Amino acid sequence: MSEHLPIEQAALERIWFHVTSPQALREPGGMSVFTEGKGCYLTDVHGDTYLDALSGGAFVTNIGHGRVEVAEAMATQAAKLAYVTPYCFAAEPTIALAEKLKEITPGDLHRAFFTSGGTEAVETALKIAKQYQWLKGDQKRSKVISRRGSYHGSSFFAMSISGASHDFNSKIFAPMVPGCVQVPHHNIYRHDPCMSEEAYAEFCINAVEETIRHEGPETVAAIIAEPIPASASIYLPPDDYLRRLREIADKYGVVLIIDEVINGFGRTGKMFASEHWNVKPDIMTMAKGLTSGYAPMGAVMVSEKITLPFDSAEGRESGLNHVISFGGHAASAAAALKNIEIMETEGMVENSATMGQYFLNGLEELKKYPIVGDIRGKGLLTAVELVQDKKTRAMFPPEAQMMAKVTRRLRENGVLARTYQVVEFGPPLCAGKSEIEKIVEAMEETIIWFSKEVGIQ
Numbered sequence: 001m002s003e004h005l006p007i008e009q010a011a012l013e014r015i016w017f018h019v020t021s022p023q024a025l026r027e028p029g030g031m032s033v034f035t036e037g038k039g040c041y042l043t044d045v046h047g048d049t050y051l052d053a054l055s056g057g058a059f060v061t062n063i064g065h066g067r068v069e070v071a072e073a074m075a076t077q078a079a080k081l082a083y084v085t086p087y088c089f090a091a092e093p094t095i096a097l098a099e100k101l102k103e104i105t106p107g108d109l110h111r112a113f114f115t116s117g118g119t120e121a122v123e124t125a126l127k128i129a130k131q132y133q134w135l136k137g138d139q140k141r142s143k144v145i146s147r148r149g150s151y152h153g154s155s156f157f158a159m160s161i162s163g164a165s166h167d168f169n170s171k172i173f174a175p176m177v178p179g180c181v182q183v184p185h186h187n188i189y190r191h192d193p194c195m196s197e198e199a200y201a202e203f204c205i206n207a208v209e210e211t212i213r214h215e216g217p218e219t220v221a222a223i224i225a226e227p228i229p230a231s232a233s234i235y236l237p238p239d240d241y242l243r244r245l246r247e248i249a250d251k252y253g254v255v256l257i258i259d260e261v262i263n264g265f266g267r268t269g270k271m272f273a274s275e276h277w278n279v280k281p282d283i284m285t286m287a288k289g290l291t292s293g294y295a296p297m298g299a300v301m302v303s304e305k306i307t308l309p310f311d312s313a314e315g316r317e318s319g320l321n322h323v324i325s326f327g328g329h330a331a332s333a334a335a336a337l338k339n340i341e342i343m344e345t346e347g348m349v350e351n352s353a354t355m356g357q358y359f360l361n362g363l364e365e366l367k368k369y370p371i372v373g374d375i376r377g378k379g380l381l382t383a384v385e386l387v388q389d390k391k392t393r394a395m396f397p398p399e400a401q402m403m404a405k406v407t408r409r410l411r412e413n414g415v416l417a418r419t420y421q422v423v424e425f426g427p428p429l430c431a432g433k434s435e436i437e438k439i440v441e442a443m444e445e446t447i448i449w450f451s452k453e454v455g456i457q
């Protein structure tokens with residue numbers, strides 16, 4: 001894409017793209033204008049079709065592109081009643097969606113606070129946790145514990161608990177929200193070489209308890225964790241990690257928030273990733289796959305324990321002092337309901353588990369190449385970690401431009417994915433064997449090509 005079409009030039013001039021620098025956007029293949037999507041495929045203004053191995057570029061379009069039934073459900077609802085305020089009005093599909101979420105989420109999550117997306121869901125969850133502690137009489141509990149490297153959103157509070165890009169954020173956007181305390185992440189592949197993997201897993205969970213004790217349990221409101229941290233290299237938690245997190249939260253009266261914004265809605269082969277480890281959150285955040293991107297919507301599901309003090313308090317403080325005008329939008333709720341219906345009737349969660357295993361088996365074969373350090377994932381959320389040295393697990397230096405080059409080569413091979421520290425894949429949950437095989441083939445060619453580029457054969 002050396003010569004941009006006028007529409008691409010207009011996009012570059014008029015749209016402020018998220019995260020990506022203007023220089024990177026102007027690189028060949030740095031920005032695309034798409035005109036159509038169908039299932040796992042996206043077609044751009046040049047008429048080129050790509051396999052969308054990242055569900056709209058951000059693990060969103062779980063049911064796949066172009067499902068007319070969702071568009072029709074939204075249109076019908078919008079024509080009937082598009083919007084009423086969430087302060088004290090509700091529309092029928094919003095109530096039906098809250099009921100559905102109660103049915104499909106784990107534990108006793110029973111009430112939904114609707115938002116416009118994931119960042120707002122996280123922001124809301126944190127405020128609910130703080131007000132819950134306040135109403136219980138624990139008015140010094142204001143701190144939030146999160147894990148280094150995680151990503152929970154872009155608003156000030158969500159950014160302050162996110163370890164990803166922490167150096168950038170704290171340099172440019174300081175001051176961050178006070179009281180955000182981060183603990184080590186359970187990245188077993190990059191564990192401290194002085195410890196065994198088991199010892200490192202133990203160290204990570206113990207760090208949570210030690211941090212609560214160090215900060216003073218009476219000052220800690222909540223801990224937030226994404227079961228399989230998608231933006232932090234997609235590494236699975238040690239088997240016992242989430243159960244122990246639940247225990248620690250209970251022991252110290254800390255609210256456990258599980259962030260399922262990416263993990264949720266079948267991405268990891270269960271409806272929610274929490275189910276793999278049987279963890280029952282006090283609060284769960286969700287977005288993305290809730291509507292598969294057909295409408296902007298997020299939700300916070302809250303357990304009975306948390307709603308109780310709100311329901312029984314008197315006066316102004318019993319209402320959550322938090323308003324999002326588009327929360328519970330009727331047309332978005334209609335989209336979410338149809339989206340979940342499609343997911344269930346077409347067995348997409350099960351397909352994510354089966355195809356996910358098929359995908360991992362295919363990727364495992366690539367371990368024969370010297371630059372493939374690790375393969376991991378669950379369901380249709382997988383990662384390939386490329387390394388300069390397999391033995392020491394040394395990463396490629398920035399001069400190798402691994403991230404940009406690998407992403408570009410995959411694209412030239414017809415596959416859209418993204419590479420941060422690892423190559424990340426999260427195709428729509430309707431992906432079949434042929435899509436998975438195409439991604440694995442494209443990855444293999446990319447590995448061979450990049451190995452030659454960096455002189456490692």
Ligand SMILES: Cc1ncc(COP(=O)(O)O)c(C=O)c1O
Pocket residue numbers: 117118119120122151152153154226230231259260261262287288
């Ligand atoms: C785990 C997690 N939480 C929250 C968010 C924020 O969601 P959104 O981009 O919809 O605001 C993201 C976004 O990628 C995420 O990965």
